[in-house]
Amino acid sequence: MLKIENLTKTxxxxxxxxxxxxxxxxxxxxxxxxxxxxxxxxxxxxxAGILNFDEGEIYIDGTSVKTAPVxxxxxxxxxxxxxxxxxxxxxxxxxxxxxxxxxxxxxERQEKIRKYADIFELTSDLAQPIxxxxxxxxxxxxxxxxxxxxxxxxxxxxxxxxxDPKAAFKLKEMMREHxxxxxxxxxxxxVLEVAEKLCDKVAIxxxxxxxxxxxxxxxxxxxxxxxxxxxxxxx
Amino acid sequence: xxxxxxxxxxxxxxxxxRSKGNMILMFALFVFLIVGVLGGTFTxxxxxxxxxxxxxxxxxxxxxxMSGIAIALGAFGSIFNTYxxxxxxxxxxxxxxxxxxxxxxxxxxxxxxxxxxTMYSAVVMIPTLVIYWLTAGATVANVICGIILFIxxxxxxxxxxxxxxxxxxxxxxxxxxxxxxTVIISLAFIGGYYYLYFKAQDxxxxxxTNASEYGTNIKASAYILYLFGRIxxxxxxxxxxxxxxxxxxxxxxIFILSRxxxxxxxxSGDTKKALYREKAVKQKTAFGALLRKEIARFTSSPNYMxxxxxxILLLPAMGIFLLVKSDVILTIGEVINIAPNxxxxxxxxxxxxxxTMNDMATPSxxxxxxxxxxxxxxxxxxxxxxxxxxxxxxxxxxxxxxxxAVCCAIAVQGSITVKLLICIVPMIFALFMAMFDTxxxxxxxxxxxxxxxxxxxxxxxxxxxLFGGWGFVAVFAIPYFLIGSAIGLPLYLTVWAVIxxxxxxxLYRWLNTKGAKTFSRL
Numbered sequence: 091m092l093k094i095e096n097l098t099k100t101x102x103x104x105x106x107x108x109x110x111x112x113x114x115x116x117x118x119x120x121x122x123x124x125x126x127x128x129x130x131x132x133x134x135x136x137x138a139g140i141l142n143f144d145e146g147e148i149y150i151d152g153t154s155v156k157t158a159p160v161x162x163x164x165x166x167x168x169x170x171x172x173x174x175x176x177x178x179x180x181x182x183x184x185x186x187x188x189x190x191x192x193x194x195x196x197x198e199r200q201e202k203i204r205k206y207a208d209i210f211e212l213t214s215d216l217a218q219p220i221x222x223x224x225x226x227x228x229x230x231x232x233x234x235x236x237x238x239x240x241x242x243x244x245x246x247x248x249x250x251x252x253x254d255p256k257a258a259f260k261l262k263e264m265m266r267e268h269x270x271x272x273x274x275x276x277x278x279x280x281v282l283e284v285a286e287k288l289c290d291k292v293a294i295x296x297x298x299x300x301x302x303x304x305x306x307x308x309x310x311x312x313x314x315x316x317x318x319x320x321x322x323x324x325x
Numbered sequence: 326x327x328x329x330x331x332x333x334x335x336x337x338x339x340x341x342x343r344s345k346g347n348m349i350l351m352f353a354l355f356v357f358l359i360v361g362v363l364g365g366t367f368t369x370x371x372x373x374x375x376x377x378x379x380x381x382x383x384x385x386x387x388x389x390x391m392s393g394i395a396i397a398l399g400a401f402g403s404i405f406n407t408y409x410x411x412x413x414x415x416x417x418x419x420x421x422x423x424x425x426x427x428x429x430x431x432x433x434x435x436x437x438x439x440x441x442x443t444m445y446s447a448v449v450m451i452p453t454l455v456i457y458w459l460t461a462g463a464t465v466a467n468v469i470c471g472i473i474l475f476i477x478x479x480x481x482x483x484x485x486x487x488x489x490x491x492x493x494x495x496x497x498x499x500x501x502x503x504x505x506x507t508v509i510i511s512l513a514f515i516g517g518y519y520y521l522y523f524k525a526q527d528x529x530x531x532x533x534t535n536a537s538e539y540g541t542n543i544k545a546s547a548y549i550l551y552l553f554g555r556i557x558x559x560x561x562x563x564x565x566x567x568x569x570x571x572x573x574x575x576x577x578x579i580f581i582l583s584r585x586x587x588x589x590x591x592x593s594g595d596t597k598k599a600l601y602r603e604k605a606v607k608q609k610t611a612f613g614a615l616l617r618k619e620i621a622r623f624t625s626s627p628n629y630m631x632x633x634x635x636x637i638l639l640l641p642a643m644g645i646f647l648l649v650k651s652d653v654i655l656t657i658g659e660v661i662n663i664a665p666n667x668x669x670x671x672x673x674x675x676x677x678x679x680x681t682m683n684d685m686a687t688p689s690x691x692x693x694x695x696x697x698x699x700x701x702x703x704x705x706x707x708x709x710x711x712x713x714x715x716x717x718x719x720x721x722x723x724x725x726x727x728x729x730a731v732c733c734a735i736a737v738q739g740s741i742t743v744k745l746l747i748c749i750v751p752m753i754f755a756l757f758m759a760m761f762d763t764x765x766x767x768x769x770x771x772x773x774x775x776x777x778x779x780x781x782x783x784x785x786x787x788x789x790x791l792f793g794g795w796g797f798v799a800v801f802a803i804p805y806f807l808i809g810s811a812i813g814l815p816l817y818l819t820v821w822a823v824i825x826x827x828x829x830x831x832l833y834r835w836l837n838t839k840g841a842k843t844f845s846r847l
Contacts, residue, residue: 140701142846163704174695176618178625180599186606190614191703196606204603217601 091116091243091274092137097146099132106132107143108298114243114276114291117269121289122278123315125323129298130278131171134247137276138168150243164192167236171247171278173228177221181212181231184220185238192239199238206234209260225252233261237268244268246277250284262288286315294322360448367394368452374533375453379461381536385554386543387457390532392478392553395449399442399482400489404511406778407438407490428583435483435579438490442482450475457557466559473564474556477571484578491582508630512638611705615713622692623685623717629692632781636683637725643679644729647672651736658738664809669737669747673818674802676733676751680726681794686718686759687787690766690844691780697772697847707841711763715836718759726755739814746818750825757825758797760832762790767840772847 092114099107107129114120124130135141137148139159148155153162176184182203189199207213210230220228229252236244244265250258265275265288279285285292286306292315293303301322302309310318371391378387420430454471461467532539544551555563609617623629647654658668690711693700700710730751734744769786771779781787805817 135698138702140698160704160706163702168698168702170698172695174698176622176696176699178622179618182601183621187614187618188703190609191611191705193611194608196608200603200606214601217599 091118091151092120092276093147093149094133094137095147095149097133097136097143097148099129099136099141099143105298107136107295110146110295110298110300112293112300112303114274116242116272116274118274118290119265119269119288120274120276121285121292122276122295123280123282123285123292123319124278124295128295130295131247133295134168134245134276134278138166138245139163140168165241166243166245167239167241169229169232169236169244169246169249171251173225173232175220175228175231177219180217180219181223181227182216184231185216185235188235189238194239202238203234206237206264209264210234210257226254226257229253230257233264237264242273244273244275244277246275248278248280250279250281258284282314282316282319286310294319296322363448364452367391367449368456370394371452371456375456375460377533378536379457381540383536383540384457384461384558385551386532386536386540387554388453388474388557389543389550389554391449391453392474392557395446395453395478396481396485398449399446399479400485403438403442403445403482403486404489404493406441406782407486408493410434410437410776410778428579431579431582435487435582438486439479439483442486443479446478446482447475450478454557461558464559466561467557468559470556470559470561470564473568477556477567480571480575484574487578487582504625504627504630508627511627511631612709612713615700615705615710616716619689619713619717622689623721626777626781628778628781629685629688633685633688633787634683634721636680637721639679639682640676640722640725640729641732643675644732647736648732654736655738663806664814666739666743666814667806667809669739669743669814670802670805670809670817672733672737673747673750674798676726676729676747677754677798677801678795679729680722680751680755681758681791681798683718683722683755684758684762684787684790684794685721686714686762687766687790688780688784689714689717690763690847691771691774691784691786692777693847694772694774694780701845701847707845708837711767711836711840711844714766715759715763718762719756722755722759723752726752742815743818746815746822750818750822753822753825753829754797754801757829757832758794760829760836761793761797763836764832764840765789765793767836767843770847 092112094110094112097107097110098105110129110133112120122130122133132141136143137150137155139155139162148162150162150165153165155162176187179187185203186199194202203216204213207216210233212227212230212234215223215227220231223231229249233249236246249261253261262284265277269275269290289306291303291305292309294301294309302318306315309315313321371387374390375387378384421427454475457471458468540551552560552563553567556567623634654668654672657671658666661667661671664670700707727748730748734747737744737747739747765786769784769789771784771786774780801821805814809817
């Protein structure tokens with residue numbers, strides 16, 4: 091589903107991501123953890139096609155992000171850590187905008203909006219301008235806009251930040267459901283307990299380099315993910 | 326303040342400081358426009374009335390008139406800037422959450438407002454003072470008092486624009502379709518402002534001619550105006566009175582603003598919550614969705630509409646005016662009779678000039694701001710996003726341009742060929758300008774801003790688009806006076822149609838390639 095090969099991205103003198111390789115299969119929830127400034131957001135943005143990278147390749151379901159950016163973006167959805175949406179639009183107008191870009195039919199989008207807006211209890215606020223939304227509401231709207239076009243790969247940068255416990259629980263359910271039906275999710279988080287319970291596989295990045303990756307059992311063994319992470323950070 | 330002039334020091338696209346040469350060029354252009362163009366205009370006004378009034382012993386009237394113009398220009402020119410700078414900055418919540426007194430936040434915001442208002446009033450007041458000193462003779466008293474008068478005027482501008490900004494903020498909270506209503510109210514203000522401006526010219530002429538009589542009447546009925554004008558003449562007592570009064574008013578203004586600022590800056594409005602009702606929607610194409618989004622962005626902001634879309638109204642207004650008052654065109658032709666069909670050329674140039682008031686494509690790139698990740702992450706090519714931005718300006722300019730051009734073509738005396746070309750050339754020019762404006766927006770983006778007034782009014786891109794447009798019109802019109810007799814208007818207009826089309830093609834190619842690449846890397 092997602093193949094990252096020797097990804098390298100440099101900002102001036104600093105290598106934000108250094109020769110990173112990662113494979114994510116269908117049906118996997120893949121967690122991506124690391125300290126602040128480790129290179130997680132750079133990696134996610136490179137996969138989403140927002141950031142040009144210096145070396146390496148990224149393939150989404152066999153489509154190169156470099157040579158066929160539009161085709162690769164059709165297969166994915168990206169949710170940033172800070173969902174700066176179009177404040178001048180209402181929630182429903184934003185969802186319809188995204189649906190139009192992805193070519194979602196009127197009937198299908200209506201059904202999905204109804205479903206996901208109900209899940210996140212956002213239905214009554216859809217007619218309100220996004221400028222009046224709280225951070226959590228914007229996050230929910232961004233999540234709905236990602237699910238509305240049934241992407242194969244969903245990339246999320248700290249998706250649980252700002253979500254209330256109920257919404258966070260619902261999101262986890264949606265993530266599992268998405269992967270069980272053949273999709274994949276690649277997301278970063280600082281909440282290691284969530285990663286430990288939710289992820290099938292995890293990758294730990296430190297100063298731009300991938301230091302450990304694999305199934306949850308392979309990475310953490312008998313310890314907790316937190317203990318493993320802190321040990322690796324200390325090295 | 327750093328944000329206002331940031332683009333002069335910092336190249337946001339290259340994420341580095343501008344070279345010294347670049348900075349000097351930017352500031353030189355800025356000085357030329359403000360000092361040269363605007364300052365020059367008011368220098369002529371001051372020269373026209375100073376001599377007559379001072380000779381009649383009514384130098385105070387001269388200062389009252391010019392100070393009044395400075396205050397009107399400064400205050401009305403910056404209402405929306407004041408409103409945006411005080412109540413709409415994105416960092417209001419952040420600053421209010423910090424242990425910073427509200428008064429301190431207001432004062433820092435007011436410094437920005439003060440600086441811009443001072444700029445507007447300085448283009449009037451500096452020529453006013455200098456011409457008076459040269460005409461009536463400079464003394465220690467009138468120089469010092471003149472400088473104090475300038476400071477008082479700038480503070481009055483600040484207070485008046487704060488008051489008006491406060492009114493706009495209050496109204497905005499209550500209105501439902503606030504963008505359009507704000508625009509309508511603003512246009513009414515602008516219309517009234519220009520009506521008074523044109524009437525004021527006749528009034529000023531009359532005042533100069535009958536200075537003694539008017540002076541006596543004003544002294545009797547509005548002594549405060551007389552006293553105010555006396556500051557410029559070097560009256561110490563008048564200076565002291567107004568300095569004290571201004572200081573008191575300023576303190577009061579800051580006090581009142583402090584009381585209402587918190588409520589207004591954090592209020593979400595008293596309008597009723599819109600109820601969501603599921604309804605059938607029509608699926609649009611990706612381009613259609615992008616176009617609709619750009620139009621929604623444009624119509625969501627009174628600042629955006631007023632600063633970048635006045636051509637939408639002025640073009641048809643101009644066309645209808647010239648159709649009804651076609652004798653104006655005849656008069657132009659009689660006055661400027663340098664080459665054949667000069668009137669038709671000037672009408673063409675006027676259509677093009679007014680169309681440059683529509684430059685909504687220019688700030689549209691910068692207005693993506695922190696939401697630029699959305700178009701960058703969507704499965705649409707960057708060039709499609711740019712085309713949607715260009716298309717908005719095209720649609721909103723070409724439709725009114727067509728109305729205006731047809732009206733002008735009917736009104737102008739000339740052959741069918743000339744009438745056709747009057748319709749075609751401005752429309753091709755509008756096409757070229759839509760692409761040029763998108764080009765300037767992509768080349769000079771400001772992606773980090775806390776108030777939208779920065780990309781809409783204060784960026785380098787918008788200055789290039791506006792003054793570039795005027796420059797293009799000048800380059801179009803002026804050569805005709807030299808070679809028009811030789812080649813005739815039809816050929817001249819045809820050549821320019823081809824030039825603008827070629828230029829549009831080049832810009833089209835740039836936007837499709839380098840422009841798209843640049844946008845995708847923002």
